[in-house]
Amino acid sequence: MIKKLLAAALATGCGLSAIAQKATHENLVQYVKPIVGTARMGHTYPGATVPFGMVQLSPETDTVSYERDGKYNPKVYEYCAGYQYEDKTIVGFSHTHFSGTGHSDLGDFLIMPTVGPLKLNPGTADKPGSGYRSAFSHANEVSAANYYKVKLDDNNILAEMTTSTRVGFHQYTFPKSDQSHIILDLMAGIYNYPDKTVWTYVKVLNDSTLVGYRQTNGWARTRSLYFAMSFSKPFISHGFKKYDKRQAYNGFWGKFNQSKNFPEIAGKQIRAYFDFKTAEGEKIKIKFALSPVSMDGAVANMQAEIPGWDFDKVKKDGQQAWENELDKITIAGNKEKKENFYTAMYHTMINPTIYMDVDGQYKGLDQNIHKTEGFTNYTTFSLWDTYRALHPLFNIIQPQRNADMIKSMLAHYDQSPEKMLPVWSNSGNENWCMSGYHSVSLLADAIVKGNAPFDANKALEAAVTTARHRSYEGIGEYMDMGYVPDEKTGVSVSNTLEYAYDDWAIAQMAKKLGKTDIYNEFIKRSENYKNVYDAKAGFMRPKLANGTFRTKFDPLSTINEGFIEGNSWNYTLFAPQDPEGLIKLMGGNKRFVGYLDSLFTMNLPDKYFAETEDITRDGIIGNYVHGNEPSHHVAYLYNWTDKPWKTQERIRMILPRMYKPTSDGLGGNDDTGQMSAWYIFSSLGFYPMAPGSPVYAIGSPSVNSAVVQVGNGKTFNIAVKNQGDKNVYVQKITLNGKPLNGLSISHEDIMKGGDMVFWMSNKHR
Structure with a gap:
């Protein structure tokens, strides 16, 4: 050896x-424990995927309709990732999932193995045997990085799955049966509502291979996904059933609606089945490749990534890919701390997802086929969430991927008829979800930190054009009046505050590139947050077009008060680009500290949790809402007061309360990795307070030590002296043997490599 x-x-x-x-x-x-966050509102999934993979192969534990009793069904929100830990049945295994979002969609191409008389209806959880779903037990379930296994109790079938980037690999171990089936449900999906499925098509090429596609108008309004499906064993027969409301005509058209052993079928609502005879313990394997471009592209993806049938090799290769990514930060600590940390690392590297075939082709925002030139194209940009910590983390440990993600955003801008950078984009579509134009934060953070192997001047042009787009979400009024008026939108205050931060980010980009005129314009705009602060009330609040504040106002309510996913008490603290100015605006140090303290210690009345069926106490400490991202910088604000030790105290209080290595161990939606990125930074002892700034705010590390791979063979080493659950206060810090003065560390110092040592105590300075 x-x-x-x-x-x-x-x-x-x-x-x-x-x-x-x-x-x-x-x-x-x-x-890595992918089961973390699968209970309550974490909205993660337990299935198999590789880092940033296009396939997310995972079980669905229920199918939920958009409406219940003629009204919106709030359970739709519970199934954003298709799986809820408390459920007792599995409906099947589908190939696409969002990780930790607050929106339900995807769940494409559901596969379910069964035995006995064929059932093509999924049935319901409260009626065992009513359909093809099966009971299961967590005792017979394994959820690991790029591997998922579960026993389907009703059919005595062992289901296993793993993936490559573009191919899902199923392995089903059957009992002896002359009636073994594999069902392909093209109707199934997360967040089903009438007419979500536009069209589906299936073509059987031979007795072990088929291709097809599915077109949907869900969250992504014009989405097409193509597939190729291959069996390790020929099926003895196959069939289709069409559930379209409009049935085929008799006569001439009828012969094209055959269901048994017919080579192809098309329609809106289709299920297919494939019949086998199996011996006891016989394994049937399935390779299921995806493509955003074509059926031929799906076939090519399969041939390139998984040419053979070695399930264990694909599993091993995928887990080695995860090992390579996890190895970018190694920590010392107990088992629970490592499970929390590496599960968080795992969750940060699921999204964004690769969105192109092996030959570089992908479908763009303009619905044309494009081919990448020198970069990997990505999708699933939940930017309102991830600009805060996820992409700053990538600028340290995933610089090349982050640069490619920005190149993907610039391609989106080129293909956009509105000439706007993405807001919340997925699968060649813009969803226009949430507040702000936070793509500019990613561009600024990369440029300011020197990770810009792209046309930085073009990036600045795209950012400025987006920020001057007068017709989008009140930007015109914001430019003219210095704020978004309440009459314009129900989230006028959020928009004003978030635009002001984004404008500051543009100013930093312009300054770095020597564009003084742009810097002056946007640094002035970045102070617009002050225009929605009511000094008399002591809160940010909705302002009317006539310049007066709206009379009716409740700073604790989240409904119709001018904010998105938060209340005024939280959003009043949203000016991460200018903590000094915010403190002055709010009355100075003493008053500001009191306001911050009250946020964590107040008892939020029950009525505010009953405003909608979606709001729970998940992720909330007092009135501090860790489960929603606008609060993620808040604990670090004490650093700009005379009580910075309270930042250290709050961070070490939040970490164990909001993160545990259990199914319910996430205090709110993981939001495509943002919650987990907060955990990683805060565990290491520093945080990107305002992305676009080259410095990080100091917190209180919870690890015993850490080694961060920063590229070019360099490491940034963190050591923590006197670490302990009660020793949460930082007494001193050295950087490369010299005292680190102040409460920040620069990106440059981290990326140069070196040694950072924290000395901890149970008493603050």
Whole structure:
């Protein structure tokens, strides 16, 4: 073994110490628990995927209709990822999922193995045996990085799955039966509502291969997804059933609606089935490839990524890919701390997702086929969430991917008829969801931190054009009046505050690029947050077009008060670009500290949790809402007061209360990795208070030590002296042996590599 390591070192040019370190390095995949966040409102999924993979192969535990008793069904919100830990049945396994979002969609191409008389209806959870769903037990369930396994009790079938980037790989172990089936449900999906499915098509090429596509008008309004499906064993027969409301005519048209062993079918509502005879313990494997471009593209993706049938090899390769990514930060701590940390790392590297075929082709925002030139195209940009910490984390440990994500956004801008950067984009569509134009934050953060292997001047042009788009969400009024008036939109205050931050980010980008005129314009706009602060009330609040504040106002309510996913008490603290100015605006240090303290200690009355059926106490400490992103910088605001030790105290209080390695261990939606990115930064002891700034605010590290790979063979090493659950206060910090003065550290110092040492105590300074 030593000779092999020496040979590898000589062949690759690596030093022996690096090889030895790798040889003894702890396996980190063992600490990933995808089941974390699958209960309550975490909205994660437990299934298999590779880092940033296009396929997310995971079980669905229920099917939920948009309406119930003629009204909106609030349970739709519970199934944003298709799986709820408390459910007792599995409907099947589908290939696309959002991770941790607050919106339900996807769940494409559901597959379910069964035995016995064929059932093509999923049935209901309260009526066992009413359809093809099956009971299951968590005792017979394994959820790991790129591997999921569960026993389907009703059919005595063991289901296993793993993935490559573009291919889902199923392995089903059947009992002995002459009536074994595999169902392909093209009707199924998360967030089903009438007419979501526009069209589906299936073509059987031979006795083990088929291709097809599905067109939907869900959250992404014009979405097409193509597939190729291959079985390890030929099926003995197959069939289709069409559930379209408009039935085919008799006579001439009728012969084209055959269901048994017919080679193709098209329609809006289709289920297919494939029949087998199986011996006891026989495995039937399925490869299911996706493409955003064509059926031929799906076939090519399958052939390129999984040409054979070695399930264990695909699983091992995918887990090694996860190991390589997790290894970018290694920490010391107990098992629970490692499970929290590496599950958070895992959740930060699911989204955004790769969105192109192996040949570089993808469907763009203009619905034309494009081919990438020198970059990987990504989608699933939940930017209102992820600009805060996820993408700043990528600028440290995933710089190339983050640059490619920005190139994907610039391609979106080029293809946009409105000439706007993405707001919340998915699958070649813009969803126009949430507040602000936060793509500009990503561009600014990358440029200011020196991670800009793209046309930075074009990026600035795209940001400025987006921020001057007068017809979008009150931007015209914002430019003319300095705020978005209440009459314009129900989220006027949120828009004003978030536009002001984005404008500051544009100003930092312009300053870095030497564009003084643009800097002056946008640094002035960045102070617009002050225009919606009512000094008499002590809150940010809706302002009318005539310049007066709206009379009726409740700072604790989240409904119709001018804010999105938050209340005034939280949003009043949203000026991360200018903490000093905010403190002055709110009456100075003493009053500001009192306001911050009250946020964490107040008892929010029950009536505010009853305003909608979606609001729970998940993620809330007092009136501090950690489960919603506008509060994520708030605990760090004490650093700008005379009581910075309270930042350290609050961070170490939030970490164990909001994050646990259990199914209900996330205090709110993970929001495509933002909640988890907050955990990673805060555990390490610093946080990107205002992305677009090259400095990070100091907090209180919870790890014993950490090694961060910062590229070019360099590491940034964090050591924590006197670490303990009660030793939450930082006494001093050194950087490369010298005292670190102040309460921040620069991005440059991190990326140069070096040693940062925290000395902790149970008493604050």
